[in-house]
Amino acid sequence: MEKTTKILLGHGSGGRLTHNFIQSTLLKKFDNPILSELADSAVIDYQEKIAFTTDSFVVSPLFFPGGDIGKLAVTGTINDLVMLGALPEYISLALIIEEGLEISILEKIIDSISSYAKAAAVKVVTGDTKVVEKLAADKLFINTSGIGRLLTSRKLSVKNISCQDKIIITGNIAEHGFSVLAKRKELDLKLNIKSDCASLNGLILPLLEKTTGIKFMRDPTRGGIATTLNEIAEASNLGIFIDEKNIPVSKKIKAVSELLGIDSLYVANEGKALLVVVPEEADKVIRLLRRHPLGKNAEIIGTVVKKPAGRVILRTVFNTERILDMLTSEPLPRIC
Template sequence: MTANAPTPGPIPLRPSRRRVRHETVTLAHGGGGSAMRDLVEDVFVSAFAEQQDAAQAAAPLEDQARLPLADLMARGDRLAFTTDSFVVHPLEFAGGDIGRLAVCGTVNDLAVGGAVPVALSCAVVIEEGMAVATLRRIAASIAATAREAGVRVVTGDTKVVARGACDKLFITTSGVGVIRSGVELGIARARPGDVVIVNGPLGDHGAAILAARGELAVETSVASDCAPLNGLIGALLDAAPDTRLIRDATRGGLAAVLNEMAEASAVGVRVDESAIPIRDEVRGLCDLLGLDPLYLGNEGVMVAVVPTGQADAALAALRAHPLGGMAAAIGAITAERPGLVIMDTPFGGTRIVDLLVGDPLPRIC
């Protein structure tokens, strides 16, 4: 399912009259015949077609997307490319689903490098027996989230595997973006005196996934923070053009990002526990289950390191954006104890924030 420049061809990228004739996915839907064509055109092509302009909608499906180089070069001077796979359980949860997660995750991986996301690919591995209605909702969510982020899904692939070979649905998305001239971000660029900033509360995604599984009989009103951060990051870079680095705090949470930057930049990181925004519901759930919110995964939280002279402007820009209302400066980069993350506790003590060996909540993204 690929969008490209107009050329003659028999399979237009526009809403199709072909329809899936089953309520659940069968192995025939991955066999390359008419059943597969029904699934691809009815569920995926129709969902993504409204993203295309008239010329693209009239184009056939080819085996590759074709992106005009002139359009890319007009946006910046370097190409950014990323890929990620998503295997979350359950597929749908408060605040999102695996489709929204896939788009946001790939868009955010581009944006934290300073790139403006342009186009995505989307490959799906579907387990035999999956409800077609669920697949339609997820395809619609992919399309809606791509529109929200200002990117297009331009190519993809569909595979169907036998029951038990995967957990209902796996999605792999890749993304292309363009880094604008003058933007230089990198995990090894933190310097002593810089300020560490987050855009919002930690742990919402991990808490939402935990509650959605129902395995521990816990309930929470917290929804996933899953969101495309490219607009927010653009506002940050406009306000603080000398920003050193940006990372999204996904698996491993804030703790993983802070340790990564401390090691790569050969600096110390000192954070104030009382300054870190965490919702009371998330904190209470973590206390109940013996979890630390610093290690919970997020899908709408970014960590930025900015020079101290631009910190106020950065915070003002973030707080003016819908995804940054709870932005906070949580600490600073130091020359002391390079490679370590030290946290000042509310009780006047300190503790080392280290990396966990594994993930306390598997399969969150």
């Protein structure tokens, strides 16, 4: 019998096929002493405070311009740690695979996970593989958890935020969400928008050493910057004033946003951060961010204000003002 090119239920059975898959694919790609113990848990030495996060990835399609589900999983977990000022060190990798997935596709995704983990000096130290019957999952779901060492003793928290603080976005918005949306086959758009999917450790962590002015950070993923800004306003019980003309958006994204009738302020980013910075340090932070390729379009987009508490106000390009609300329902293309 020929060697199978597809994932079979047996690959997740815990038997011979699983064992071979772990040995020949996973261990080869994620070679490190902690993982190669193949113990039930990874044992990690820590003296200091750590940050710990988890996230699941179910993106469809698995591959999109600028990334794939594997890159998304690694960078997403790295970014969640970086947002707390932690140096990402270890991640777990759990795969839920639909029976029948091409092994070559899975290998491509594993390669991608391995290369982005390596680039950020993160080790995959524990994992799990399950295979479910056809149609019980959509090709591949990934869960990753991550541990990072807190680099600074200053706690980054919404509680630190006060009036007059500046809001900074590290680059052009909405590129990930539109990249995936345009790739969906039902829309059949040949736009080739590149996702911004990227690890932010290189951009953000050095910044924390050069300035003490950063009070809080969050990566505006699902729901876009509008939703994250509202979360910040609500949690801090302060208002946020945003200047629309300062929000960096590429021409292509502007066009596709008009075409689909979807506001880019609500569209996901996967390689951007929103920073809340003390006013005196804002210009310096912008200068430092712009030196890095991932931060070259960084802009100050707003200011924290006392009122309206818990709300975000957008000043439009026409100098008029309106509420910028949280994302309420899934954005769908307009019908008329």
